[in-house]
Amino acid sequence: MIEESYDTKTFVFGWNEEVRPGQFVMVWVPGLDEIPMSVSGINARTKSITVKAIGEATRKIHELGVGDRIRIRGPYGNGFDLSRGEMLVVGGGVGTAAVIPAIVQSGADAIIAARTKDDVIMDDLARRYSKDLRIATDDGSMGFHGNAVQLMKEMAAEKRYDCVLACGPEVMLYFTYKACQDLGIGCQLSMERYMKCGAGICGCCVMDDMRVCKDGPVFDERQIPLLTEFWKSKRDPCGRIVSLR
Numbered sequence: 001m002i003e004e005s006y007d008t009k010t011f012v013f014g015w016n017e018e019v020r021p022g023q024f025v026m027v028w029v030p031g032l033d034e035i036p037m038s039v040s041g042i043n044a045r046t047k048s049i050t051v052k053a054i055g056e057a058t059r060k061i062h063e064l065g066v067g068d069r070i071r072i073r074g075p076y077g078n079g080f081d082l083s084r085g086e087m088l089v090v091g092g093g094v095g096t097a098a099v100i101p102a103i104v105q106s107g108a109d110a111i112i113a114a115r116t117k118d119d120v121i122m123d124d125l126a127r128r129y130s131k132d133l134r135i136a137t138d139d140g141s142m143g144f145h146g147n148a149v150q151l152m153k154e155m156a157a158e159k160r161y162d163c164v165l166a167c168g169p170e171v172m173l174y175f176t177y178k179a180c181q182d183l184g185i186g187c188q189l190s191m192e193r194y195m196k197c198g199a200g201i202c203g204c205c206v207m208d209d210m211r212v213c214k215d216g217p218v219f220d221e222r223q224i225p226l227l228t229e230f231w232k233s234k235r236d237p238c239g240r241i242v243s244l245r
């Protein structure tokens with residue numbers, strides 16, 4: 001177990017399944033819930049998940065120690081396409097966990113963004129692999145003073161990118177998409193929706209006619225204009241539509 005910050009921990013487990021950057025697993029927390037988690041570390045025999053404690057199931061995972069067992073199924077989802085030329089990888093908050101394997105496998109330029117320096121996670125690991133890693137914090141306590149999208153525009157003014165890969169809060173993804181449109185570059189955004197089966201069966205994660213767990217969670221610049229619910233609404237655990245703004 002690695003303590004990434006005051007509320008986020010990484011758990012490494014033995015698993016020799018083949019996993020692509022951007023894919024996720026369903027983690028069963030006995031007696032409580034089964035929840036989706038991005039795979040934040042990919043090695044031949046081990047994988048990892050990086051968990052931010054926000055509710056019952058994630059707090060329970062935080063109590064796990066060496067030798068404890070959890071049940072994982074997957075991997076699920078499409079993952080990122082790392083063959084899109086010169087890439088800039090952007091992680092916001094705990095969304096950073098989902099993009100770390102893309103940074104490790106591509107060595108691409110990267111941004112890790114967070115509210116304050118205490119919320120920045122996995123920057124040491126990203127720095128080892130990324131050609132140019134920059135940090136952005138909303139309060140300026142570490143790195144660039146501002147948000148991920150402002151820093152992304154600065155980096156795109158210095159260098160021509162073909163595609164931006166991002167995972168983070170939906171508002172960050174929305175403005176990343178807008179900026180990519182303005183700059184005329186491609187993007188791949190990893191989306192989050194409430195998930196039960198994780199495997200394309202139950203339909204609870206739908207955005208328009210896409211299942212985020214199976215058709216996504218990564219959507220590119222050709223698919224995103226078809227997602228009319230993007231940064232507008234999502235479904236709650238009962239399937240009711242809830243406004244995001």
Ligand SMILES: Cc1cc2nc3c(=O)[nH]c(=O)nc-3n(C[C@H](O)[C@H](O)[C@H](O)COP(=O)(O)OP(=O)(O)OC[C@H]3O[C@@H](n4cnc5c(N)ncnc54)[C@H](O)[C@@H]3O)c2cc1C
Pocket residue numbers: 024033034035036037038039049050051052053054055056057058059094097098191192193194195196217
């Ligand atoms: C594809 C995907 C990848 C994710 N990767 C990570 C990750 O790498 N690290 C991480 O810390 N978190 C990740 N999450 C979010 C994580 O699943 C939720 O934080 C977790 O389910 C919260 O459960 P809880 O019982 O602790 O909190 P709760 O109090 O039950 O829920 C808090 C909030 O978490 C979200 N949530 C709860 N259950 C689910 C569910 N079954 N599916 C989707 N969202 C849910 C809802 O927005 C809810 O309001 C990911 C979500 C998705 C969809």
Ligand code: FES
Pocket residue numbers: 194195196197198199200201202203204205206211212213214
């Ligand atoms: S979570 Fe069941 S279809 Fe996506």
